[in-house]
Amino acid sequence: MENKIITKYWNKIDPLNIQDYIKVGGYDALKKFIRDMDARTALEEIKKSGLCGRGGAGFPTGQKMEMVAEKTEKKYFICNLDESEPGTYKDSSIVDNNPHMLLEGIIVSALIVGAGKAFIYLNGHYEKQKEILAHALEQAREKEFLGKGIIGSCYDLDIEIFQGAGAYVCGEETALINSMEGNRGEPKLRPPYPTDSGLCGKPTCVNNAETIASVPWIIVNGGEAYSKIGASCSPGTKLYILGGAVKKPGVVEAPTGTTIHKLIHEFGGGISCGKELWFAQIGGASGRLITENELDTPLTFSRDCPVPLGSGAVLIVDKSVNIYDLILSWTGFFRRESCGKCVPCREGTFRLHEIAGRLKDGEISERDKEALEDILWTLNNTTFCPLGKFAATAMSDAVEKLGILGD
Amino acid sequence: MSTVEKILLEFEPETRNLLPVLKRISAAFGYVSQKDAQKAAKYFDLPLSRVYETVSFYDLINIKKQPELTIEVCSGTNCAVNGSFEIIREIENLFHVKAGDENNPRIKLEIISCLGQCGEGPVVVVNGKVYTKVTVSGVHGILKEWV
Ligand SMILES: Cc1cc2nc3c(=O)[nH]c(=O)nc-3n(C[C@H](O)[C@H](O)[C@H](O)COP(=O)(O)O)c2cc1C
Ligand code: SF4
Numbered sequence: 001m002e003n004k005i006i007t008k009y010w011n012k013i014d015p016l017n018i019q020d021y022i023k024v025g026g027y028d029a030l031k032k033f034i035r036d037m038d039a040r041t042a043l044e045e046i047k048k049s050g051l052c053g054r055g056g057a058g059f060p061t062g063q064k065m066e067m068v069a070e071k072t073e074k075k076y077f078i079c080n081l082d083e084s085e086p087g088t089y090k091d092s093s094i095v096d097n098n099p100h101m102l103l104e105g106i107i108v109s110a111l112i113v114g115a116g117k118a119f120i121y122l123n124g125h126y127e128k129q130k131e132i133l134a135h136a137l138e139q140a141r142e143k144e145f146l147g148k149g150i151i152g153s154c155y156d157l158d159i160e161i162f163q164g165a166g167a168y169v170c171g172e173e174t175a176l177i178n179s180m181e182g183n184r185g186e187p188k189l190r191p192p193y194p195t196d197s198g199l200c201g202k203p204t205c206v207n208n209a210e211t212i213a214s215v216p217w218i219i220v221n222g223g224e225a226y227s228k229i230g231a232s233c234s235p236g237t238k239l240y241i242l243g244g245a246v247k248k249p250g251v252v253e254a255p256t257g258t259t260i261h262k263l264i265h266e267f268g269g270g271i272s273c274g275k276e277l278w279f280a281q282i283g284g285a286s287g288r289l290i291t292e293n294e295l296d297t298p299l300t301f302s303r304d305c306p307v308p309l310g311s312g313a314v315l316i317v318d319k320s321v322n323i324y325d326l327i328l329s330w331t332g333f334f335r336r337e338s339c340g341k342c343v344p345c346r347e348g349t350f351r352l353h354e355i356a357g358r359l360k361d362g363e364i365s366e367r368d369k370e371a372l373e374d375i376l377w378t379l380n381n382t383t384f385c386p387l388g389k390f391a392a393t394a395m396s397d398a399v400e401k402l403g404i405l406g407d
Numbered sequence: 408m409s410t411v412e413k414i415l416l417e418f419e420p421e422t423r424n425l426l427p428v429l430k431r432i433s434a435a436f437g438y439v440s441q442k443d444a445q446k447a448a449k450y451f452d453l454p455l456s457r458v459y460e461t462v463s464f465y466d467l468i469n470i471k472k473q474p475e476l477t478i479e480v481c482s483g484t485n486c487a488v489n490g491s492f493e494i495i496r497e498i499e500n501l502f503h504v505k506a507g508d509e510n511n512p513r514i515k516l517e518i519i520s521c522l523g524q525c526g527e528g529p530v531v532v533v534n535g536k537v538y539t540k541v542t543v544s545g546v547h548g549i550l551k552e553w554v
């Protein structure tokens with residue numbers, strides 16, 4: 001069975017040369033779409049594939065595309081390449097290694113939903129990726145894969161890069177849209193969902209870059225073939241970003257449903273020499289902590305999965321790591337990145353970070369311990385957007401599973 | 408040397424260009440001064456407060472003049488497990504500064520979020536120049552280049 005879809009040609013083709021990608025079958029999905037399919041039949045394949053969002057939430061991609069495709073007004077397609085979850089650099093690796101696969105995915109997806117204009121919302125720090133993408137866009141235009149009358153058809157599409165300015169919350173789709181409209185990047189109340197009222201009030205389909213990069217393969221090989229890869233609840237392959245105490249850190253592609261144990265040992269070459277595994281954190285700073293006896297859990301996007309895959313970051317923490325520094329990393333991150341729109345998160349992340357500082361200095365009081373419980377509950381249950389919940393996840397696990405507060 | 412007026416004229420006065428414009432101004436002059444914010448407000452035909460709403464939100468736009476030396480240390484999860492907090496403490500001791508202190512006119516030491524170069528952490532940025540795989544001992548050599 002095919003286990004490499006996105007990374008198949010990494011390090012084998014020149015990412016700056018469109019011809020290299022075409023030689024290995026690149027843009028065949030676009031050609032197939034234009035010659036043998038239409039938006040409806042292509043959408044059917046996406047739905048059949050079971051592809052679900054790689055941005056973290058795992059929402060069925062076909063269903064989202066359909067909600068926008070049904071609309072008859074002007075609409076937009078946005079590729080979410082904000083990628084600012086700590087420890088996550090998979091989307092930028094797609095751009096570095098095979099930008100045309102992403103562009104092809106954006107073009108096909110935009111045509112499926114019927115958008116005449118697509119945007120790439122790029123992380124503000126990704127200057128190198130901006131150049132690569134601009135170069136790739138130019139090449140695609142020359143080949144008439146983009147622009148007016150794509151390869152002789154009646155389809156028109158333009159893609160524009162919009163670069164963010166450094167704010168984690170802008171990865172959340174409504175905040176992302178706010179930021180593109182020149183506003184503060186704060187999340188908006190949903191509903192209305194972007195699929196009904198997104199950019200400039202028009203129906204907008206926002207998808208993660210990795211989700212989009214899987215689309216060409218599905219169009220060429222069919223939805224059914226894709227649905228057979230990996231875990232049946234959320235099929236396909238996934239990019240995992242291995243970091244921390246593994247011998248071979250980096251981005252690897254493996255089917256969904258792969259266990260953490262396998263990721264560490266088969267893909268990451270095992271635990272680094274002289275280090276002893278303590279726990280793993282799955283999904284960046286927002287991710288849950290997994291201790292040794294849970295390493296056999298398969299990672300999927302299903303709601304029933306005890307360990308959500310999130311961004312796919314797998315951080316291996318060994319026993320030599322100063323846990324209080326890591327806690328400061330989490331709490332400091334969410335304190336900085338809380339957009340301030342809602343009180344529970346603005347205050348909660350601030351207090352959490354203060355307590356983390358006292359914990360580090362060994363000055364934590366009984367009052368702090370009680371307050372901590374309240375703060376975590378409040379973040380988990382009452383914030384306006386999921387960022388607040390994310391802020392509580394790792395800390396709650398650290399209290400429960402690592403016993404950082406002592407008895 | 409480009410002027411604020413020149414930068415403004417490169418963009419249509421539509422609100423979707425507000426963020427790109429402010430980012431460009433901040434990159435060109437180190438920060439967006441109140442005067443420049445006023446010019447942008449006028450150009451986009453927006454109230455000044457509306458420009459400040461946007462300008463104050465983003466990490467990559469400064470609204471204060473920056474000190475000669477700005478040191479940013481990534482404290483994302485991957486950099487953190489590789490020792491970024493030890494580097495921060497080393498720099499704090501070296502310059503007698505506190506991370507996050509905005510009132511030192513000469514040096515600013517800032518803890519920042521992940522830059523997406525986690526595979527090569529810890530990452531330290533000095534006046535915009537990115538250093539990877541920084542160690543506690545190596546940071547001295549890096550900072551010598553700048554002081
Ligand atoms: C705080 C926060 C940050 C997010 N950051 C990202 C991000 O960096 N990249 C991304 O693709 N999705 C991010 N998301 C998820 C998006 O809101 C959205 O669900 C996603 O882009 C949809 O694409 P998908 O269905 O292909 O996953 C974030 C969500 C939240 C709540
Ligand atoms: S939860 Fe945090 S990030 Fe989300 S809206 Fe509230 S303050 Fe903003």
Ligand code: FES
Binds near residue numbers: 521
């Ligand atoms: S954690 Fe430091 S660059 Fe990502």
